[in-house]
Amino acid sequence: MKLNVFRISLPVVVLCCLVTVIPAADLPNKPLPKLKLFSTGGTIQGSGPRRDEVANYKPARFTPKQLLDDLPEANKVADITCEEIAATGSGGIDTKIQLKLAKQINAWLAQPDSAGAVVTHGTATLEETAYFLNLVVRSDKPVLVVGAMRPHSAISRDGPLNLYNAFRTAVAPEARDKGVMVLLNDEINAARDVTKTNTERPNTFESRDLGPIGFADSDRIVFYRRLLYRHTHKSEFDVSQLNELPKVDIVYGYQEGGRAAVDALITAGAKGIVLDDSSPGFAAAVKDGRAKGIVFVQSDRKGSGRVLEKETSLERCIITADNLNAQKARQLLRMALTKTTDLKEIQRMFNEY
Amino acid sequence: MKTTSVLIALGSLAHAITAQEIPKAAPPITKDTSHLPQVVLVSMGGTIASRAADRMNITNYGGKNTPRVDPQDWLHDLPELANLARITLEDFRPDVDRKERETFEDMRTVAKRLNELASDPAVDGVVVTHGTNTMAEVAFYVNLTVKTDKPIVFVGSQRPWTGISGDGPINLFDAVRVAASPLSRGKGVLHCMNYNINTARDVTKTSAYRIQTFKGVDVGVIGFADPDKVVYYREPTRKHTLTSEFAGMDFESLPPVEIFYSYTEAPGYVIDAAVEHGAKGIVVDGIGAGAATNSETEAIKRAQAKGVVVVMTARVHGGRVQETVNRTAANLVNGDNLPPEKARILLQLALTKTSDWRAVKKYFDEY
Structure with missing residues (x-):
């Protein structure tokens, strides 16, 4: 094992010396x-x-x-x-x-x-x-x-x-x-x-x-x-052994928006949902979704600025997306769910990535 | 019918609104401050230190007959600051009666003091208030000449301290939070207004009156002083503070450098006049990607023949002035994406080291 390393590293060292000694311009066939x-x-x-x-x-x-x-x-x-x-x-x-x-x-x-x-x-x-x-x-x-x-x-x-x-x-x-x-x-x-x-x-x-x-x-x-x-x-995420990722979807928030879309996505197999802004129907949907282990992330449809971390955010079982837009929050939540379903741990990931 | 619809409307309200009072008192102030960082609040004045006779006056404030805001007034009006840091005050406001304004001496004096404060082990961070018109270039000068990795945060306001919906109090509160945050270390001199944390190199004033006036035109903010936390996403790669060649230096004066704005038919004779007056450097805020008129170009050649170094910036104020074959052939320093007023300061400092245009260009590539 040791010998092998030595055999590989010796030419590398020689090459490094060559590169440092000879200016680039003097090497007509310098490999690109x-x-x-x-x-x-x-x-x-x-x-x-x-x-x-x-x-x-x-x-x-x-x-x-x-x-x-x-x-x-x-x-x-x-x-x-x-x-x-x-x-x-x-x-x-x-x-x-x-x-x-x-x-x-x-x-x-x-x-x-x-x-x-x-x-x-x-x-x-x-x-x-x-x-x-x-x-x-x-x-x-x-x-x-x-x-x-x-x-x-x-x-x-x-x-x-x-x-x-x-x-x-x-x-x-x-x-x-x-x-x-x-x-x-x-x-x-x-x-x-x-x-x-x-x-x-x-x-x-x-x-x-x-x-x-x-x-x-x-x-x-x-x-x-x-x-x-x-x-x-x-990054802590690793796809080398993965052939699929947890299903995560996005629901857009608006006036009079109900809970139907959230419920339907959960029925269809979503493990995580990004709520892009808020609809009146979300609160009840989150409560029921949490009972089934679904993870919710709050993003903001305005497209600029952070979703602030409030004292009540995790109490309401909602992770804040920082300034990631909904589609990027979805990407991060998918990767997070390959590691954990713990809300505090996922919030840490949203604060770090 | 009418009664019914009123009832429905009332019924649809989530809860009835009861009368509220605007909180006038500050929240409880912490008794034990020993754990708090020490932040020095340096007043160089500015709109944030200005009063008007009535609160609706947000444009014609200050002046000789209106008392200014003393640094201790900020502490009195914002006792909440005591929850953020142990604050000491320093007054570097220029004399109101003085004829000269925005002088190099003001900048030099405060930079000298900031170097002293930075080397004081008791000090954790510094906030500097300044008028918004020239604060970006003063902050840039400090960014290049103060030797520290401690946070130095410039702050100002667009409305006077006494104005209705004044932005001063929250900006000052946020600037102290930024200066008190260990996350702010080693990022060069910072600027914090309107929740945005910008770098001294890149920040510029973009609007005469709006509170969102300060922007990093090309490269944006590096973080936010948000209500929940101070957060950083990036740090600057260009040389500053500890890595600056000018760090810790005090200059009695700097070589004279003047700025010329380009436009159709801009004449070269004003450049000649500046050189006759002793200018050692010229910044031409060129048209488009950084070009001068023919008349200016002739004057530039005459100036260079006398040893004057010429830097090209772009009046479009976005994007870099690039190194090009023609510019190199003409011995012109490309000003990168600095606005002319900051290019002037860097050129002045560079000229204390060299008068070779190629050596000056290296400063513009690295700072």
Whole structure:
């Protein structure tokens, strides 16, 4: 065992010395960092009937290989291979695809010579998958999730630049330990905080409370923020042995909203429910749901600011979602329920992730 | 018919409302304060330290004939502060009768005192009140020159202390909570108003009168002083306080640096005039991504020939001025995403170390 380690580490030490002694510019054939493009589909791979058609198109028509072939400049940034995980739009992404994606990314990033990963995704649920990955990727190597607001067939398509910038960011040393990042429109947003804010504009992704953490500008990749909550390699969640996740659903709160939706979801097998704001019917539904062991999380439909922890929150058996939106609270509650159903413990997770 | 509908309306109310009184007294004040952190409250004045003759006056306040709010008035009006920290007071308000306002001397004096307070082991945190107009640049100066990882929190208000719905009391209360929180350490100089915790580098005033005026335009807040707790999500990566090359330094004066705003037909002769007056650095708040007019560009070349360092910022106030081939060829420092008033302060400090534009550029890349 010891001998083996020695045999592997000696060449590594020699290589390290070479790298530090010889300046990069003097190495004509310096190997490029290795990246993998994991594709799931979305508008960034979408195709429409004409190039002026930016609304009526089909997602996931161009293969990842085609995206790379259309972007030869990326070959100067990194040595890029692709792996197709799915070929669907945002609406087609399910737990099965998410788990496969996470496991394949973990396998790739566990390889010592991999530098990072880039994922294509439809924009409508991109933030959900990105936050899910932020909870379960077990590496501090950069993971970038990219999308586009215009299909690859259209004029002024935003996909190629988003993809190119994602590759640049994924090989930037400063991008390590920043969790999973979402990159569209030159802005590097943290997976936890970013949300889609507009139905069609290329600047749709924003972190409403906290802003971007950096920019993929033409002159350099620049970061202004370090993240303080737990993510990726600091996360306690592990999907390696999981083939499914607990069913968690969301109910939107509004005037005169009843309890019927909550009851129906529980009947259908929900183990957890995110209440997005409040309806008059929720209180009774929570009381009955708790008797069946269902876990409830309170988020807020306003889209900015925290749900405050009040003295009565846990007394009412409701976990507060901090400033996670409902769809992200759902992702975290699913992972939390793989570990525990204890309310205090789940509240701790909502305070830390 | 009428009676019935009234009855139904009443019946649908969850409970009848009984008359309430606005609580006038503070909650019980803790007797044993030994466990509380020590926070120094430094007054540099500002709207938060201003009074008006009546409470509906929220714009024309202060002035020579209205008494100001003394630091001890804050403690008197907000006895709740005693539950948050052991508070000591320091008065650094500029003299009302003085002709000069917003001087470097004000900034220097307080920075010097903050360095002393920071090295006092008894002090856990500091709150500085300041007028909102220039507080962001003063906070940035402190961010670069005070050597500490203890929280220093700038606070102000948009409405006078006496104004109706004044934002001063809750801002001050929150700033003390932030300064008293161990979570606030090592994050550089902070700014707290309207529940938002911003960094000194990134915060800027964006509205003349609204209480949500302070924003991190490009990169947002790093945390919140929410009613339930002080919470942080991020910390700044750029150099500040302990990692700043200027930390702990006291400057009698700084090299003169002037700012020029660009617009169609903006002339270069005002830049010439500044150089003739002895300016060692120039910040041009350029159009678009940080560009000057032709006339300005000629003046910039004349200035550079005399050893003046020129920094480009962008009047669009969002996004970075980037390093480009043309800018490098023209020996121009790209001002990153600093607004011109903060670029000016960084340039002044950088010029105390070097007058080489490339060395100055390094400061703009790192701070």
